[in-house]
Amino acid sequence: MLCGGAPSEVALTDEQGAILAVLEVDEIYPHDSLREMRAVLGAPTRPTRLVAESAGWPTHYLAGRPRVLDLPRHRLHGPLCLTPAQTRVRLAALGHSNVVAFQTRKPDAPHPRGAH
Numbered sequence: 001m002l003c004g005g006a007p008s009e010v011a012l013t014d015e016q017g018a019i020l021a022v023l024e025v026d027e028i029y030p031h032d033s034l035r036e037m038r039a040v041l042g043a044p045t046r047p048t049r050l051v052a053e054s055a056g057w058p059t060h061y062l063a064g065r066p067r068v069l070d071l072p073r074h075r076l077h078g079p080l081c082l083t084p085a086q087t088r089v090r091l092a093a094l095g096h097s098n099v100v101a102f103q104t105r106k107p108d109a110p111h112p113r114g115a116h
Contacts, residue, residue, distance in 0.1 A: 010062060014072050026064040033057050 012021040033054040041048060074081050082090060091099055 012066065018070070018073075020070050020072055021066045021068045023062060024065045024067065025062050028060050028062055030060050033059075 008025055010023050010025060011019045012023055013019050034051070037048075037051045037054050041050065071083065072081060091097075
């Protein structure tokens with residue numbers, strides 16, 4: 001249930017302000033960025049870029065159903081920006097039936113072997 005005056009829909013935009021989707025807001029709830037950073041990063045011995053950036057994040061999260069209007073267009077990598085379904089089709093066409101992908105847990109930590 002939304003509080004009085006809270007929007008029932010919000011636009012989701014890219015960096016240039018192009019509307020990519022509309023979120024039909026079902027719930028608004030507070031969060032603690034610092035607590036989340038500690039849970040994700042552990043207890044860093046030095047401040048990280050992610051922790052510093054999180055200090056400026058909004059204090060509440062929105063939950064709801066997104067209605068996609070357009071996909072992001074990256075100026076350099078546009079043709080490589082695919083939906084999950086398009087990615088599966090492309091990989092199958094290349095003969096790759098089993099693919100594993102992951103996101104690093106600590107995005108701003110250096111690789112253990114110093115690789116880039």
